[in-house]
Amino acid sequence: MLEVNSIDVSYGHAKVLHDVSIRLNQGEMVFIVGRNGAGKTTLLRTIAGFMTPTGGDITFEGQPIAGMAAEKVARRGVRFVAQDKKVFSDLTVKGNLELAAHASGEPLERATERLLKIYPQFEKFLDNKAGGLSGGQREILLIGRALVGEPQCLLIDEPTEGLAAIVIEDIFRILNEMKEKVSGIIVEQNLSVVARLADRIYIMKEGKIEREVVNPAEISDAAELECYL
Amino acid sequence: MIDTLLYGVTIGAILYIFSIGLSITFGTMQIVNFAHGMVYSLGVYLFITFLPWVAGIFPLAMALAVAAMLPIAYLVERFIIRRLYGESLDYAIIATYAVLLIGADVIKYIWGTEPQPVSDPIGIPLVIFGVVIQLYRVVVFLSAIVLFIGLKIFFTRNVIGKVVIAALEDRDGVRALGLDVNKYFSIAFIIGSGLAVLGGVLYSPITTSEPYMGFHILLLAFAVVIVGGMGNLTGTFFSAFALGMVIAITGRLYSSAADTMVFVVMALVLLKDPIFNFFRKLVGKPAIS
Numbered sequence: 001m002l003e004v005n006s007i008d009v010s011y012g013h014a015k016v017l018h019d020v021s022i023r024l025n026q027g028e029m030v031f032i033v034g035r036n037g038a039g040k041t042t043l044l045r046t047i048a049g050f051m052t053p054t055g056g057d058i059t060f061e062g063q064p065i066a067g068m069a070a071e072k073v074a075r076r077g078v079r080f081v082a083q084d085k086k087v088f089s090d091l092t093v094k095g096n097l098e099l100a101a102h103a104s105g106e107p108l109e110r111a112t113e114r115l116l117k118i119y120p121q122f123e124k125f126l127d128n129k130a131g132g133l134s135g136g137q138r139e140i141l142l143i144g145r146a147l148v149g150e151p152q153c154l155l156i157d158e159p160t161e162g163l164a165a166i167v168i169e170d171i172f173r174i175l176n177e178m179k180e181k182v183s184g185i186i187v188e189q190n191l192s193v194v195a196r197l198a199d200r201i202y203i204m205k206e207g208k209i210e211r212e213v214v215n216p217a218e219i220s221d222a223a224e225l226e227c228y229l
Numbered sequence: 230m231i232d233t234l235l236y237g238v239t240i241g242a243i244l245y246i247f248s249i250g251l252s253i254t255f256g257t258m259q260i261v262n263f264a265h266g267m268v269y270s271l272g273v274y275l276f277i278t279f280l281p282w283v284a285g286i287f288p289l290a291m292a293l294a295v296a297a298m299l300p301i302a303y304l305v306e307r308f309i310i311r312r313l314y315g316e317s318l319d320y321a322i323i324a325t326y327a328v329l330l331i332g333a334d335v336i337k338y339i340w341g342t343e344p345q346p347v348s349d350p351i352g353i354p355l356v357i358f359g360v361v362i363q364l365y366r367v368v369v370f371l372s373a374i375v376l377f378i379g380l381k382i383f384f385t386r387n388v389i390g391k392v393v394i395a396a397l398e399d400r401d402g403v404r405a406l407g408l409d410v411n412k413y414f415s416i417a418f419i420i421g422s423g424l425a426v427l428g429g430v431l432y433s434p435i436t437t438s439e440p441y442m443g444f445h446i447l448l449l450a451f452a453v454v455i456v457g458g459m460g461n462l463t464g465t466f467f468s469a470f471a472l473g474m475v476i477a478i479t480g481r482l483y484s485s486a487a488d489t490m491v492f493v494v495m496a497l498v499l500l501k502d503p504i505f506n507f508f509r510k511l512v513g514k515p516a517i518s
Contacts, residue, residue: 048405070401070404071404071405071406071407071408071410074404074406075407082405086398086399086402087402088394088395088398088399088403090394090395091394091395099388099391099395100406102388102392102408103408104406104407146406148406
């Protein structure tokens with residue numbers, strides 16, 4: 001479905017990704033783990049179209065998308081959820097969905113229904129300014145917003161970062177439910193979430209793919225993965 | 230004093246109408262757009278040209294001037310401003326300042342350097358609290374209020390307005406949804422340019438129009454946008470009226486310092502945190518970053 005082949009990415013003269021190759025198959029949830037500065041976010045941002053690789057190529061459904069503008073990548077069905085949990089705070093929760101619905105052509109009612117299905121507690125916040133939401137609610141709104149228009153692939157950067165344990169369980173449940181409907185590449189540091197959800201794991205270190213973990217026993221052993229963080 | 234306050238709200242209204250476009254361009258594109266002054270002054274000169282053609286019907290000449298400037302604003306956005314997205318601020322300043330200079334030269338070439346007066350289109354005086362003021366100034370003030378409400382509705386109810394508001398906060402977030410931010414910025418830019426012409430035309434009976442009129446108001450408008458917060462449309466409204474009052478009150482007390490005081494206020498706003506922290510330190514409290 002999505003293939004990243006030997007890409008190099010630089011910030012000015014500083015090369016941050018070196019010959020990185022990963023793939024995402026239909027229906028898979030692939031996780032990327034690694035220490036801070038390993039290049040995980042840069043990799044997601046490059047796939048999403050916010051950065052242009054200096055070498056290599058990226059294909060989605062067989063079509064090249066490397067260097068394509070982010071809005072075009074999103075319209076192809078690859079949606080990016082950034083790490084910063086930044087919602088459109090001056091708009092209501094519904095207003096946030098409305099923009100996604102406007103972009104994808106999906107009716108707002110259906111987008112709202114889908115959000116309420118993944119997180120019914122939003123019912124009472126729909127007309128509230130999104131800026132007043134908690135960190136966890138913002139992350140859920142961002143995921144819900146990215147799901148509008150039924151994209152085929154989600155790129156989610158550190159969805160549980162900085163969240164309380166109870167909210168992490170909500171995010172885990174949402175990602176778990178999502179697994180059947182959409183493929184995803186998720187950057188995550190919470191190894192308990194990774195161990196429970198991942199179909200495959202890529203370990204990144206210093207801008208390179210250090211290892212691909214495919215063995216279910218290894219994947220489900222969070223303690224074993226710990227050494228990579 | 231009442232006439233001073235009324236003068237302040239009139240100037241505030243003009244500054245608001247002019248500054249909106251600048252605030253949007255600043256906030257969404259992070260571009261310091263001096264070309265806004267060209268759109269303003271050229272629009273006013275077109276208005277002055279159209280006025281006798283339409284038998285002196287002020288609103289009609291104003292509508293024609295706005296309509297005539299929209300394609301020019303589009304060309305400026307499409308071929309100059311859009312190429313400056315993401316570039317260094319210096320490039321934007323140089324390129325848009327060049328447009329401003331070209332605009333002034335075009336005006337001088339076509340209309341000459343003589344100031345162009347426009348007479349008050351209403352010409353009805355009102356007596357408020359014993360002070361005589363022109364009804365036209367009240368109309369200008371009310372126009373700003375109506376525009377503020379209209380823009381509020383546009384930016385909160387209309388999906389294009391919502392996209393612009395969202396992009397002011399998180400441009401990448403909007404792009405990640407599949408929306409071409411540049412397209413919406415173009416629309417916002419053109420709306421802002423139309424408002425600049427509107428502001429200029431409304432101001433023309435109060436002042437005299439001359440080829441460099443765009444330079445002066447531009448500097449005041451930058452102060453309005455900085456004090457109100459770049460991209461903060463409500464902040465721009467209040468700061469425009471506040472600085473309008475500063476101009477009017479200072480002008481009454483010492484007219485030479487009227488504009489200077491605007492920049493003193495701007496500097497105080499920019500320096501508010503260091504000043505606040507200085508006084509906190511004086512009373513033995515830690516600075517707040």
